[in-house]
Amino acid sequence: MSGGLGKLEELYSGIRFGQFVSVGAVGATAETIVVAILTAGYGVLPQLAKAAGAEVSITLMFLINDRWTFSEAGAAGWLPRIRRYLKSHLVRAGGLLVGFAVLTALTSWTDITLVVAGADLWPTVANAIGIGCGMLLNYLTEGLFTWRVGAE
Numbered sequence: 404m405s406g407g408l409g410k411l412e413e414l415y416s417g418i419r420f421g422q423f424v425s426v427g428a429v430g431a432t433a434e435t436i437v438v439a440i441l442t443a444g445y446g447v448l449p450q451l452a453k454a455a456g457a458e459v460s461i462t463l464m465f466l467i468n469d470r471w472t473f474s475e476a477g478a479a480g481w482l483p484r485i486r487r488y489l490k491s492h493l494v495r496a497g498g499l500l501v502g503f504a505v506l507t508a509l510t511s512w513t514d515i516t517l518v519v520a521g522a523d524l525w526p527t528v529a530n531a532i533g534i535g536c537g538m539l540l541n542y543l544t545e546g547l548f549t550w551r552v553g554a555e
Contacts, residue, residue: 419552422472423542430464431534438530443522449510450503453530457499465491468545476550487549494544498537505533 437456441447447455465488469477477487509515509529517525546552 419472419546420542423468423545424538426464426467426472427534427538427541429467430460431531433463434460434534435527435531439524439527442526443524449506449526449530452526453503453506453533456530457502461492461495461499462488468550473546473550473552476552490549491545494548495541497544498541501537501540502530502533505536506530509533 434453434456437459438449438452441452441455442449468491469484469487477483506526506529509532510526515525515529516523517528
């Protein structure tokens with residue numbers, strides 16, 4: 404099927420979406436670990452910790468998605484893979500902006516704390532909420548623009 408609707412139908416695959424969510428869980432776990440270590444262990448500002456965690460997460464998720472979720476999409480070879488990697492960073496900017504906005508709203512505009520074993524884990528929880536909010540946007544943009552699912 405051609406056109407935007409056909410592309411969306413191809414993205415509506417429960418298997419592909421499940422793979423993307425699974426890869427996202429791996430990425431979210433990696434990012435959450437980095438944010439927790441940097442904020443609770445080293446006192447790094449939540450936004451800086453998120454930037455570091457996001458880079459680790461985006462790279463890890465790209466590598467897994469390229470080999471698994473979207474393995475049949477996109478051209479073969481190193482140059483096309485590098486282009487997809489750069490596109491992945493670009494299109495994930497929208498999801499990352501959503502994540503940053505949620506993290507900032509939940510840590511700067513509220514007085515919520517979640518102390519566990521003497522450490523405030525609220526920035527970690529707020530980050531996880533932001534990750535969830537950006538996930539759907541990331542799925543659509545990655546499928547349509549990075550791997551060009553349904554492209555002729």
